[in-house]
Amino acid sequence: MFSFFKKKDQKKQTEQKANPLYDFKWYDLGEGNPFNKRILDIRSFTQQMTSTTQNRNVAELFLKNRAGIGQEYIGFRFKNCISIDTELIYRHNGEKVEGSGYKAKVMEDKWDIYAWNDIIYFVRSWTGDVGYKAFITYNHQSFTVYKIEFEGQNAAQSEQSLVINNIHFLLSTLAFKAVQPHKIPGHLITHEEIAAYSFALFGRNCWYATYDDITDITMVITDN
Numbered sequence: 333m334f335s336f337f338k339k340k341d342q343k344k345q346t347e348q349k350a351n352p353l354y355d356f357k358w359y360d361l362g363e364g365n366p367f368n369k370r371i372l373d374i375r376s377f378t379q380q381m382t383s384t385t386q387n388r389n390v391a392e393l394f395l396k397n398r399a400g401i402g403q404e405y406i407g408f409r410f411k412n413c414i415s416i417d418t419e420l421i422y423r424h425n426g427e428k429v430e431g432s433g434y435k436a437k438v439m440e441d442k443w444d445i446y447a448w449n450d451i452i453y454f455v456r457s458w459t460g461d462v463g464y465k466a467f468i469t470y471n472h473q474s475f476t477v478y479k480i481e482f483e484g485q486n487a488a489q490s491e492q493s494l495v496i497n498n499i500h501f502l503l504s505t506l507a508f509k510a511v512q513p514h515k516i517p518g519h520l521i522t523h524e525e526i527a528a529y530s531f532a533l534f535g536r537n538c539w540y541a542t543y544d545d546i547t548d549i550t551m552v553i554t555d556n
Contacts, residue, residue, distance in 0.1 A: 356523035371513045371540040377527040378538050383439040394458050401432045402446025405453045408462050410483040416492050420477040420500055434506040442535040466499055500547045505537050512549050513540035
């Protein structure tokens with residue numbers, strides 16, 4: 333795990349333990365799997381878990397942040413910034429993206445998303461900490477994420493790949509309301525490890541996990 337999420341573990345945040353009867357299932361490519369990746373269905377865990385905190389200040393901060401539009405993040409810089417060049421392209425009408433793009437509604441929602449001055453800020457909903465900055469450019473039919481910044485030092489290539497995939501997952505699911513799997517690191521082996529990692533990072537907004545790159549997955553758009 334990179335340093336930003338190691339810091340989260342130091343918070344007095346707790347999650348209810350998984351019931352051993354949760355129904356985890358791997359789906360290979362083919363019938364029953366709408367994606368071109370092998371996926372683990374973790375919905376029975378992520379859709380039933382609830383988030384709690386023993387820290388009253390964290391709970392109060394979560395509630396306070398429901399009203400903001402993120403202008404306080406303009407000009408934010410990571411102390412030990414790692415920058416990644418990328419090319420993530422999303423269909424868009426060309427209008428400038430400004431303000432609040434997604435707000436957590438309950439504590440099982442782990443992220444807020446804001447956009448200011450052609451930078452998208454991905455902010456942890458519990459603490460208000462910036463997890464990622466995505467730099468974007470527009471044309472008349474799409475916008476492109478061409479650079480990502482995050483907190484870390486000497487990030488390995490695998491870690492950088494995970495960051496790019498996380499940005500794609502957050503934009504796809506929260507901004508575009510798509511359903512798709514998210515990428516997990518290779519050191520996670522058991523179903524319980526995968527489900528716990530997924531819920532801690534993405535909360536109730538993740539349904540499937542995969543070890544594969546997800547940036548080439550066709551988004552399945554929902555009506556919600």
